[in-house]
Amino acid sequence: MRQSQLFTKTRKEAPSDEVSKNAQLLIRAGYVHKEMAGVYAFLPLGLRVLNKTIGIIREEMNAIGGQELSLTALQDPEVWKKSGRWSDEAIDVWFKTHLKSGSELGLGTTHEEPLTDLMRNHIASYKDLPKYVYQFQTKFRNELRAKSGIMRSREFIMKDLYSFSRSEEEFRKFYEACAEAYIKIFDRVGLGAKTYRTFASGGSFSKFSDEFQTVCEAGEDTIYIHEGRKLAVNKEVYNDEALSELGLRKEDLREEKAIEVGNIFPLGTRFSDALGLTYKNEAGEAVPVVMGSYGIGPARLMGTVVESLADDKGIVWPQAIAPFAVHLVQLGDDAEVQKEAQEMYREMTGEGIEVLWDDRDARAGEKFADSDLIGIPLRVVVSQKSLAEGKFECVERHSGRTVHHTLSELIGQLTSHKSSL
């Protein structure tokens, strides 16, 4: 993509009411637009990152047998009354609205109820189970505090998967497979080293749930980490009883601030009982389906990457979710440089390398500052100097390391081990 064509512009200042680092940087670099408190639009650069994040999550969910669907945002109160979760006491973040006729509707905060109800049409016998169903869908939550930028917004996409199993044992097997898939996802987006599987409260359904918490100063949660076992305990369940049950000693744990990037939850038969989702076992008896739910917020994950990896110059994207692999920065617009940049752009994109080509008429200092702010993993500079040398300056965004490559060396590097650049 030619940067001169991109409609978004970088800006020096973030809106004065924006307090979170992730939104400040993402707004300044032109990834997102703040519509109002806790509500953000995704602009072309931001959508590329969000879609790449979604793509990684989708691959890992498909790999463990997930089937993708798309449920509705508008919710029928009757379905929610069956589980007792229509009330504002049960779910304190509901947005509710009315039809013209006067009847009430909700905007989905989560989707256990409608999916459990829907599955009654498709699950009848033990032969129909297990099933794993997921979606990427907009949730609406009237969050009280929305001060964490795109990490806590009032309208956001969630990947929510729901498992339907015959027994507790069958459920646990999938639960563990999903925990492993989550670890792969956080590894792939560059947060693996800082992310801990964390014991958290199970709510009303079971003793514990598991959160995936990324250590970060901007986090709203407090966790206690056991480094050796690469696990943690959320402050909400950090007490003597829980610790002894988990075989942990206080003196081995370290307190940290962290961001909940994902959450997996045993549901037992809480929703299948309430909505009447049963299957016939081999003896012909009706048995309630054992369920679990598994959430990740792609935008929260994206915001966490910004919070964790950014430096004082701007955003630093890992290759896997960067909007482009290469920022081709053209300095000067004399015919030779112009032609060379054009040729490089053509060759790289021809090899399937995603390139943002800064072909704007602007000063070098401004181009470099924008390039640092936008955070594409590799910057390649085309100038009179590089033409004279026949080699191009390539600067790694995350390390600042500079190497000089010919075009064919560069393409060879980018296509052979993309992830290392």
Ligand code: ATP
């Ligand atoms: P939190 O405790 O942070 O409020 P939650 O426990 O209510 O989150 P879940 O309902 O389990 O969150 O949602 C699953 C995932 O969706 C979370 O792990 C997080 O990644 C993401 N998520 C939740 N709320 C938001 C939000 N307001 N904005 C963006 N992502 C969110």
Ligand code: MG
């Ligand atoms: Mg939570």
